[in-house]
Amino acid sequence: MPKKRADKRAVKRADSTLEIRDLNVSFIQGEKEANALRGISLSLKRSEVHSLVGESGSGKTVTSTCVMGLLPTPPARINAGEIILGDQDLLLLEEKDRREIRGKDIAMVFQEPARYLNPTLKVGDQITEMLILHLGMEKTEAVERALEILDLVGLKGGKRILDSYPHELSGGMKQRIMIAIAISCNPSFLIADEPTTALDVTLQLQILNLMLSLKNRLDMGILFISHDLRVVHDISDWISVIYAGRIVESASRETLFADPKHPYTKLLFESIPDADKRGKRLQTIPGKVPDAENIPGGCAFHPRCPIAEEICRTSQPETKNLGGNHTAACHFIGKQWKN
Amino acid sequence: MGKLTGPMYGILRGNMEFLLFLFRRFLRLLLTILIISTIIFFVIRVIPGDPALVVAGIDASDEDIQAIRARLGTDVPVAVQYGRWLADIVRFDFGESMISGASVNKLIMERFPLTLTLAILGIVLGIIVAIPLGVLSAVHRWSFWDYFGMVYSQMGMAIPSFWLGMILLLVFAVKIPLFPLFGSDSLKNLILPAIALGFARAAVILRLTRAAMVEELSKEYIITARAKGLTNRMIRYKHALRNAMIAVVTVTGIQFGYMLGGAIIVEQVFSLPGLGRLFLYAIYQRDFPLIQGGVVFIAVIFSLVNFAVDIIYSLLNPKIRIS
Numbered sequence: 001m002p003k004k005r006a007d008k009r010a011v012k013r014a015d016s017t018l019e020i021r022d023l024n025v026s027f028i029q030g031e032k033e034a035n036a037l038r039g040i041s042l043s044l045k046r047s048e049v050h051s052l053v054g055e056s057g058s059g060k061t062v063t064s065t066c067v068m069g070l071l072p073t074p075p076a077r078i079n080a081g082e083i084i085l086g087d088q089d090l091l092l093l094e095e096k097d098r099r100e101i102r103g104k105d106i107a108m109v110f111q112e113p114a115r116y117l118n119p120t121l122k123v124g125d126q127i128t129e130m131l132i133l134h135l136g137m138e139k140t141e142a143v144e145r146a147l148e149i150l151d152l153v154g155l156k157g158g159k160r161i162l163d164s165y166p167h168e169l170s171g172g173m174k175q176r177i178m179i180a181i182a183i184s185c186n187p188s189f190l191i192a193d194e195p196t197t198a199l200d201v202t203l204q205l206q207i208l209n210l211m212l213s214l215k216n217r218l219d220m221g222i223l224f225i226s227h228d229l230r231v232v233h234d235i236s237d238w239i240s241v242i243y244a245g246r247i248v249e250s251a252s253r254e255t256l257f258a259d260p261k262h263p264y265t266k267l268l269f270e271s272i273p274d275a276d277k278r279g280k281r282l283q284t285i286p287g288k289v290p291d292a293e294n295i296p297g298g299c300a301f302h303p304r305c306p307i308a309e310e311i312c313r314t315s316q317p318e319t320k321n322l323g324g325n326h327t328a329a330c331h332f333i334g335k336q337w338k339n
Numbered sequence: 340m341g342k343l344t345g346p347m348y349g350i351l352r353g354n355m356e357f358l359l360f361l362f363r364r365f366l367r368l369l370l371t372i373l374i375i376s377t378i379i380f381f382v383i384r385v386i387p388g389d390p391a392l393v394v395a396g397i398d399a400s401d402e403d404i405q406a407i408r409a410r411l412g413t414d415v416p417v418a419v420q421y422g423r424w425l426a427d428i429v430r431f432d433f434g435e436s437m438i439s440g441a442s443v444n445k446l447i448m449e450r451f452p453l454t455l456t457l458a459i460l461g462i463v464l465g466i467i468v469a470i471p472l473g474v475l476s477a478v479h480r481w482s483f484w485d486y487f488g489m490v491y492s493q494m495g496m497a498i499p500s501f502w503l504g505m506i507l508l509l510v511f512a513v514k515i516p517l518f519p520l521f522g523s524d525s526l527k528n529l530i531l532p533a534i535a536l537g538f539a540r541a542a543v544i545l546r547l548t549r550a551a552m553v554e555e556l557s558k559e560y561i562i563t564a565r566a567k568g569l570t571n572r573m574i575r576y577k578h579a580l581r582n583a584m585i586a587v588v589t590v591t592g593i594q595f596g597y598m599l600g601g602a603i604i605v606e607q608v609f610s611l612p613g614l615g616r617l618f619l620y621a622i623y624q625r626d627f628p629l630i631q632g633g634v635v636f637i638a639v640i641f642s643l644v645n646f647a648v649d650i651i652y653s654l655l656n657p658k659i660r661i662s
Contacts, residue, residue, distance in 0.1 A: 070565055103568030110566075115559040120581050120656060129577070130567050165657040181567065 018067070018106065018189045018221060019043040023081030025062055025245075027292065028074055034292035036062045038245040038300075040081070044189060044221045049212070051224040051232040053268070054242035057289040060225045063242070064191045067223070068108055069098045085189075104134040107182035111194040113174035117166040123177050124162030127184055134185045146184070152217070153180045154210060172203040176210070183214055189221045196231060208235050229272055233257060241265050244290055244300035247319070251326040261328040263305050263337075299331065306337040357653075364649050368642045372428075375638040379631055380424050384417060390627050394437050411437075411627075433632030438624050443632035446617060453523055454613040457605075458598035460533035465540035466591065473548025474583075477556065478575055488545055495542025504535035504608035521610050532609045536602050540594045547590050551583035558582075585656045592648030599644065600637040 025037040037059050044050045052060050065071045067083055069090065083090040085105065090098065110116040118126060127149060128142035137145065147158050153176040155161050166174055175195065182190055192211065196204040212235060215222055226232050232239055233253065240250040241264065249262040260266050270283035287304040290296060296303055302312040311331050319329040391407040392399075399407075408414040412423060427433065433443035476488040511531060512520040522528050555561070556579050564574045603615035614633070621629035 068566055070562065099568050099570070101568070102566055108563075108566040110559070110563065112559070116563045118560040118564070118578050118582070119658060120585070121578070129569065129573070133570075133573070134568060167658050178563075181563070 016046050016188075017043055017084075018223075019082075019084040020063070020067065021082040021084065023063070023066065023083070024079040025066055025071070025081075026077050026079055028077055032293055035295060036076075036245055036292045037066070037081075038295070040242070040245070040247055042240050042247060042250065044223050046188060046221045047215060047219050048237045049215060049222045049224050049235050050238045050240065051226060051236040052240050052242055053226055053229060053232055055227060055289045057291075058242045059245040059292075060227075060242060061193060062245075064108065064193050064223065064225055067191060068102060068106065069093075069095075070102075100134070103130055103182075103187070104185045105187055106189045106191065107185070107187040108191045108193065109175075109178050109182045109195045112198045113178045114166065114171065114198075116178060117174060119166055121165075122162065123164050123166060123169070124159075126177070127162070127181055130181065130184050146180075149180045149184050152183070152214065153177075155180070171199055172206065175199060175203070175207055179207075179210065179214070183218060183220070186218055187220060189223065190215075191223045191225070193225045194227070195224075197226075197228070204231065205234075211235065229268055241268065244295050245292060246300065246329065247327075248301065248330070249328040252324070255324065255326050261322060261326070261333045262330050263307055263332075263335075264301050265328075267306075299329075307332050307335045360653060361650070364646055368646050371642045372635070372639055373425075376425070376428050376635050377421075379634045379638075380421055383627055383631055384420075389413070390437070390625065393625050428635065433635065434628040436621075436626050436629045438626050438629075443629050446629065447614065447632060447636050450612060450614045450617045453529075453611060454599065454602075454606075454615065456526075457529055457532055457536065457602065457611070457613060458595060460529055461536035461540060461598055461602075462591065462595045464533055464537035465544055465594070468537070469541040469544035470548050470587065473545045473587075474552055474575070474580060476545070476549045477552030477583075480553070485549075488549065492542040492545045495539050495545070498538070499604075500535050500539055500602070501604045501608050503538055504532065504605055507531045507535055508609070523611050528609075528611075532602075532605050532611060535608070536598060536605050540598070543594065544587065544591055548583065548587050551586045552579060555579040555582045581655070585652060588651050588655060589648055592644055592651070596641040596644035599640045 020040055020042050023037050023040040024035075027034040027036055040059070040063055042050065042052070052063060054060050062071070062076075066076075066078065067090075071078070078091060081091065085101065090101065093101075117123075124143065124146055127146040128137075128139065131137045131142040131145055132139065143162065146162060150158060150161055155173060155176050161169070161173075161177075166177070169177065178195070190211075195211070196207050199207060208231065211222060211224075214220065224232065224235060236253045238250070238252055239256045240247045241256075241262065242248070243264050249256070249260065249265045251260075256265065257269075260269060264285075267283065267285045271285060273282055285304055290300060290303075296313075298311070298313045298315055299305070299308070299317050302308040305312065309332070315331075317329045317331045319327050320333065321327050322333070389408075391404050391411055391413060394407050394411070395404050405414070412420060431444065435442050436446060439446070472484065472488045472491070476482075476485040479485060508520065508531060512518050518531050519525075519528055552575075556575070561574060561579060564578045569578075600614065602613070603619050605611075606613040606615040607619070614637075618630070618633040620626075621633060
């Protein structure tokens with residue numbers, strides 16, 4: 001059995017990276033235009049976890065839905081950019097070809113498994129329908145494969161689980177089912193949109209560990225979307241920080257945690273509670289992420305930035321390479337300030 | 340007994356839960372029938388006038404009236420009458436019609452097959468029109484089909500069924516004689532009445548189907564279905580429709596229950612000897628046993644339909660079985 005699958009995979013793909021280049025997306029509502037993504041670039045390699053971190057409203061979910069091809073246009077409009085998988089630009093594909101990639105080559109895991117699973121279909125059907133559709137399996141073969149997948153995601157109970165409805169399972173089990181659905185066709189890339197946010201802390205760790213082990217076993221690239229730097233620290237190889245629809249800093253996990261360059265990244269780190277800061281007042285970043293409709297001119301972060309000067313109000317900083325692909329977009333990279 | 344584990348446990352547990360659910364629903368059915376028959380009993384007693392006087396007429400002697408009261412069972416205290424009434428109901432015995440003397444059961448059972456056929460035809464016609472059109476309206480919102488559906492449902496709810504019945508007769512029985520003008524001995528006789536009856540039902544089911552589909556299509560699990568790369572057909576018909584049907588089945592079932600009580604107006608227009616007309620004449624003639632029996636019969640039928648709807652509902656919606 002495993003041999004047969006290996007054959008299919010060999011024929012299927014030569015793609016080892018998923019690359020987003022300069023993606024620019026707006027939402028149009030009547031006369032108003034909200035610029036949700038303003039030139040996002042990031043690349044995701046197989047068997048690597050690339051985390052996209054930012055506050056709510058920064059454009060994380062728009063990025064992931066756009067990669068999946070699930071952005072409704074209108075109201076959304078893709079102004080510019082490419083999403084390259086293998087040798088093709090996904091944004092140029094017909095809906096039919098796009099659909100065949102969804103779930104098969106790029107799969108997605110969502111935040112709240114209870115709402116994202118169909119309440120009236122047995123869990124087994126929700127897994128096997130993908131195998132039947134994308135891999136052309138017979139029903140019995142698909143059930144066999146679904147049992148293997150349950151094993152992979154650490155669900156004991158086999159057929160009994162397949163015959164359950166989502167409401168009969170616990171929150172953690174449901175998220176494992178979501179992951180089972182996502183990995184069922186051995187996708188090259190997995191987009192995980194805050195997959196642990198709705199779970200309690202002990203479960204979070206289990207699910208993160210599961211995703212890491214699956215990444216290694218299945219040679220998948222994971223785009224991990226989160227607002228929580230602690231979670232990201234445990235799981236990522238590479239981290240990009242997004243603010244108001246732009247990536248402000250991107251670096252390997254070690255580099256970013258040891259030597260953050262952008263003031264926004266630094267402030268994010270200071271707002272994480274940890275043992276060293278015991279007894280001190282926790283830092284928060286004043287203000288909030290601007291609406292996509294009213295993004296400040298110059299550097300979008302300048303109204304909240306402790307080191308902003310006149311140039312930050314007038315000119316948007318370019319993204320500079322600081323060596324080793326560590327990039328940051330700030331006029332005063334590395335400048336210190338006092339609290 | 341050892342602890343049950345594995346697949347057998349799941350199957351057993353599932354079936355036990357389902358049996359328990361059936362049992363609870365059945366008890367509720369009995370309770371409903373008891374309450375309704377009690378209400379009917381007292382409502383009939385509250386209506387002014389003595390049925391014995393109605394039967395006897397103005398020339399009757401006191402002895403005659405006493406005799407009739409004894410025959411009708413109204414010569415004993417109300418509590419005793421109520422006890423007898425309940426005992427009769429348990430045996431499904433509603434006495435005899437005061438007018439024709441035939442047993443109420445026999446009269447009802449003679450008419451019921453026609454009403455049942457008419458109701459089934461009407462609801463099937465309604466479903467055939469309403470569900471596909473409702474789904475189409477929801478899937479292609481603001482398209483031609485959606486506007487067509489809206490116009491149809493407005494008309495369906497606004498046009499009275501007696502008017503539609505007469506127009507249908509005028510056009511399809513008189514001008515273009517495709518269907519017979521009267522009679523009730525073949526299925527062909529029932530087509531026009533079924534259309535007159537189903538037209539308005541379809542309007543209601545259509546609106547509901549559209550609303551339910553629109554709601555389901557906006558839920559999060561649909562995003563999952565799209566992210567899985569499923570075809571639109573699978574997303575709509577396997578995922579959304581299944582969930583939308585939960586609400587539709589309930590309302591359709593209740594509509595069907597109403598229709599089984601007899602469609603008085605449509606039966607009148609098409610001169611069909613169904614339950615509706617039977618009960619209408621019973622009311623005209625103050626035929627109390629027949630009215631009582633009729634109301635209880637309708638209540639039982641209605642409760643049985645609801646019972647069936649509950650079962651279908653629980654099969655469609657696995658969550659309901661637990662509560």
